[in-house]
Amino acid sequence: MTSLSTRPRRRSTTLVAAAAVTVVLALGACGTDTDVPATEELTPSTSAVTLPVSAVTTTLVDAGAEPRTVVTAAPSDAEQTATLVAESTISQQIDAAEAQDFSTPPLTLPMTATSRSAAGSDGLQVDMTLGAATTSDATLQASLGPTEGSSAGFATTASGAVTALTIDPSPEAQDIARSAVEQALSQAVYRAVPFPAEPIGVGARWTVTQEVVSGISLLQTTTATLTSFEDGVATVDVAVTQAPEEPIWQLPDEQGTLNIESFVMTGQGQLRIDPSKPLPLGGTVAVGGDQVYRDANSQTTLKQTTSNTVTWS
Numbered sequence: 001m002t003s004l005s006t007r008p009r010r011r012s013t014t015l016v017a018a019a020a021v022t023v024v025l026a027l028g029a030c031g032t033d034t035d036v037p038a039t040e041e042l043t044p045s046t047s048a049v050t051l052p053v054s055a056v057t058t059t060l061v062d063a064g065a066e067p068r069t070v071v072t073a074a075p076s077d078a079e080q081t082a083t084l085v086a087e088s089t090i091s092q093q094i095d096a097a098e099a100q101d102f103s104t105p106p107l108t109l110p111m112t113a114t115s116r117s118a119a120g121s122d123g124l125q126v127d128m129t130l131g132a133a134t135t136s137d138a139t140l141q142a143s144l145g146p147t148e149g150s151s152a153g154f155a156t157t158a159s160g161a162v163t164a165l166t167i168d169p170s171p172e173a174q175d176i177a178r179s180a181v182e183q184a185l186s187q188a189v190y191r192a193v194p195f196p197a198e199p200i201g202v203g204a205r206w207t208v209t210q211e212v213v214s215g216i217s218l219l220q221t222t223t224a225t226l227t228s229f230e231d232g233v234a235t236v237d238v239a240v241t242q243a244p245e246e247p248i249w250q251l252p253d254e255q256g257t258l259n260i261e262s263f264v265m266t267g268q269g270q271l272r273i274d275p276s277k278p279l280p281l282g283g284t285v286a287v288g289g290d291q292v293y294r295d296a297n298s299q300t301t302l303k304q305t306t307s308n309t310v311t312w313s
Contacts, residue, residue: 048167048168049167051167051182051186052163052164053163054210056161056209058161058196058206058208059196060197060198060204063199064204064226066201068200069200070199071234072158075115075124076114079112080112080113080279082113082280082281082312082313084108084110084111084184084185084188084310084311085106085311086107086183086184086309086310087104087308088103088104088309089306089308093304094300094301094302095301104183106135107184108133108134109130109131110130110133111128111129112128114126114127114278115127118155122158123155123156124156125153125154126153126156126279127151127278128154128278130152130181132144132145133147139176140176140180143176144177146172146173146177147173149170150167150173151167152166152181153166154166154189157194160273161194162189165185187308187310188312190210190212191269191310193222193238193273200226201229202226204225205224207223207224208221216244216246216249217244217245218244218245220240220241220242221240221242221243222240223239235273236273238268240268240269240285240287241265242265243265244260248260258293258294261292261294262291263289263291265289265306266288266289268286269283269310270284282312282313284310284311284312285310286310287307288307289305290305291304
């Protein structure tokens with residue numbers, strides 16, 4: 001990589017690229033950058049997009065107390081109403097320069113959902129219709145109107161692991177709105193907690209490992225604990241950690257590499273899950289931490305503090 005200290009223009013290009021990717025990195029999820037300038041002329045997007053979701057490995061650590069049962073998702077024709085709130089915060093500092101805020105505003109996304117058996121598998125297809133989304137950002141809010149009535153969906157295994165996310169926006173939906181919705185749903189996907197294949201009871205503990213590609217390839221480990229299971233509703237405490245799989249961050253568009261000097265991304269929360277419902281009944285999971293990257297040639301340091309929060313109600 002060309003030295004950032006001897007090539008000022010290259011330095012600017014590289015660090016601008018880094019700044020653009022931080023929006024994606026903070027999600028620990030979707031590879032879509034929603035940092036769209038407000039003055040950019042946006043064109044309507046009319047095609048559905050299906051985003052594959054990396055496979056999960058679920059390992060039972062403790063089966064918990066008797067009685068135990070295998071928890072599996074069941075199709076439901078009954079319409080469920082739910083609201084998702086997703087928020088990401090990003091503070092970034094280059095060397096001793098003033099920290100910059102690349103946060104995305106909270107997006108509140110109401111929806112209705114049903115689920116059905118997926119053809120050719122023992123999994124489910126969750127079908128969703130999006131309601132009127134709201135946000136505190138005036139520019140984004142102005143573009144959200146056409147997303148109301150858009151379709152989206154999850155493909156899941158019988159255990160509740162999401163395998164694909166599909167978003168089919170209204171023809172009038174602009175890219176900035178579509179990207180915000182995609183980002184929120186992607187955050188929710190990577191905070192989903194599938195159940196183990198074995199019978200479990202209260203006190204059961206299991207881990208869910210999954211690769212998250214978001215500029216950097218991360219290994220995400222979620223430790224889930226079943227704290228109660230009453231009237232068919234499971235309350236699950238979750239603890240999340242993410243760790244880079246390689247010590248190097250390969251920047252996009254051949255902008256070079258940065259060494260990962262330190263990377264901390266952890267979180268916790270709780271979800272209430274009814275296996276007979278398409279979506280969680282409620283709960284919040286928040287993940288955040290600090291990261292430090294360095295250009296080996298110029299010793300330029302990029303520091304950032306990131307967090308993202310998903311809330312279901």
